[in-house]
Amino acid sequence: MSKVIHVRTEIEIPGNPSAIHVAEMRELDRATSESPALCTMVRIIELAGTGAGETVTGAGVIGGNQVGLAAEPNETVPHPDSYADFPDIKAKIITAEEFEGLWVEAITKFPQVA
Template sequence: MTIPQVGTSTHLAELRPIDAQACQLLRIIQLDPNEAVRGAGTQTTTVGLAAAPEPIVPHPDTYSEFPDITATYLEAADFEALWTESVIKFPELS
């Protein structure tokens, strides 16, 4: 997504499907255009994010309905590596 005065931002999320339209957001990581961790959050704690994430978000299979969003799946190990980096940077997430 593009954020005014910030630029492009990438959000990576661990989601739990609720149904074909919605997911529960469990954890989220925000990367800047250089792919550095700039923020992260859980269901109870957020650090460095412009706003707290919504607890329920659209299912990734519906993202084609949102013209400004592109989505790809990320391997769990890759997400965990970035989450570890996030917790090191923001210890309050642990």
């Protein structure tokens, strides 16, 4: 069974507030050792604000309902281990408990996502 990863990302967008997402993803098996590491997105939460006061603004289940997301998320994304290669992305692995706490907030706000 592939590993489940929970990650928080902040993407710098010149002239705009950072795009903040918390995602649950599953590692994809590499076809070869030279293949880039990829993950399949499972659930995603979009946040707005600053680290001191963020609010859930959108959420979605990939292949299911999505509400309030600024853009449709990609189903397959680079593995978080590769995010250091992208200068405009800050990423931090979070615990499943941290993700689930935000997910409860998200589905309370957007019950149609559950």
